[in-house]
Amino acid sequence: MRVRVMVTEGGPHAPETTALECASALVSFDAAQLTGSRLMAAERLRVSIAEALLPHHEAHGAMVREELSTDAAEHFARGDLHDPSERIDQALADVQAAADATEWAPLFRDPATVPALRQVIGQYLVDVAHMHRLWHAQNNPEDTAAQAYASAPTGIAVVGA
Amino acid sequence: MATNGICNSFKVEVLQAAHCFNAVVSTNGTTHTNTTLDGLSSTAGIAVGAAITGGDVGAGAVVASVTSASALVMSVAASGSTTASRTFTSDAFKFALVKVSPATTFGPTMTNIGTPGTGASSTSNLGTDEAATGTGYSSGGIALTNVTPALSTTTATTSFSPSPALTLSGAFSCTAGIIYNNSIRLGAAATPLGGRTVGVYDFGGTVSVGSSGGTITFTMPVNAAGTAIIQIS
Numbered sequence: 001m002r003v004r005v006m007v008t009e010g011g012p013h014a015p016e017t018t019a020l021e022c023a024s025a026l027v028s029f030d031a032a033q034l035t036g037s038r039l040m041a042a043e044r045l046r047v048s049i050a051e052a053l054l055p056h057h058e059a060h061g062a063m064v065r066e067e068l069s070t071d072a073a074e075h076f077a078r079g080d081l082h083d084p085s086e087r088i089d090q091a092l093a094d095v096q097a098a099a100d101a102t103e104w105a106p107l108f109r110d111p112a113t114v115p116a117l118r119q120v121i122g123q124y125l126v127d128v129a130h131m132h133r134l135w136h137a138q139n140n141p142e143d144t145a146a147q148a149y150a151s152a153p154t155g156i157a158v159v160g161a
Numbered sequence: 162m163a164t165n166g167i168c169n170s171f172k173v174e175v176l177q178a179a180h181c182f183n184a185v186v187s188t189n190g191t192t193h194t195n196t197t198l199d200g201l202s203s204t205a206g207i208a209v210g211a212a213i214t215g216g217d218v219g220a221g222a223v224v225a226s227v228t229s230a231s232a233l234v235m236s237v238a239a240s241g242s243t244t245a246s247r248t249f250t251s252d253a254f255k256f257a258l259v260k261v262s263p264a265t266t267f268g269p270t271m272t273n274i275g276t277p278g279t280g281a282s283s284t285s286n287l288g289t290d291e292a293a294t295g296t297g298y299s300s301g302g303i304a305l306t307n308v309t310p311a312l313s314t315t316t317a318t319t320s321f322s323p324s325p326a327l328t329l330s331g332a333f334s335c336t337a338g339i340i341y342n343n344s345i346r347l348g349a350a351a352t353p354l355g356g357r358t359v360g361v362y363d364f365g366g367t368v369s370v371g372s373s374g375g376t377i378t379f380t381m382p383v384n385a386a387g388t389a390i391i392q393i394s
Binding site: 002003004005006007008009010011012013021025079082115116119120123124126127129130131134135137138151152153154 | 185187253306322323324327328338364368369370371377378380381382383385390
């Protein structure tokens, strides 16, 4: 039940930051327990997964920013504010492909593991969108819908479905 | 520095029906210039005490009782007879942040958030141990969005989504977070009646951004048995 903390100086998290953090949540290991080639392989896997996630984080953030700049009122009025489910399937497939050449490949395709993978991938996409909405609210104090969202975020989270 | 853990008082309060983590429910329903609200497609996820808004629902109305799978009784009579979307909101939880080097080491013995920003800190008051406000953090903490509790194998879990985050215009630092219930569901011998703490979460060190500001996201763990931010096994 630990809370992971992500910090970025001077602005919003870059997609590289969120992708790497998501990869770290997906490939969580104790470096003291892994040595030599296995430690190197685990670190490579983490980076490979971050690279697989990066285009999804870039695209999701860009989509939200575009919607906010085009018609923020319509964006905030929608009921599916936090629903990244369209993107989760492909992101999961890319993560599994990144793990395929490693000794941990079976874990990433284990039906018992997949729901948790989906949930982690989905949560970070939800949080990317949330962050851009918060920055929009901060930079647009006259946008009442954005201010209402920032003070009490709404929308049903669809993660791990 | 804080000690991770679910608050002891919270464990008791769960058995006293003092916390409701259900997510917001919106569904069409019909009012009748009395306290009946019927014609609901479902009452799933709607608990006694949930705030009701929408259309001619009376100000301050909450669910007094659920009478069937499609009807309930409100605490306040409606002002008209209409069929419209109604929104049911369960308890409001918040995530308050603890400053660097607090006077009190917060942990599972904490019972109430008290008056953040004011007064000496204790196990019943965050007080002046709250993180500094003004650059993007507001006293009392960050509003959380509920995720309806569910079963993960044999463990009940819940979480909050999106994860709480801060967009900061200047320097800020903190070391721990405290989840608390900002709604009143249970009487007490002393005030405040709200602010019952749920859990304390140490960040493992100082979390900070400099004078140019930035973003801090407190990512919720996987909402499953063994990892969820709140779970009963």
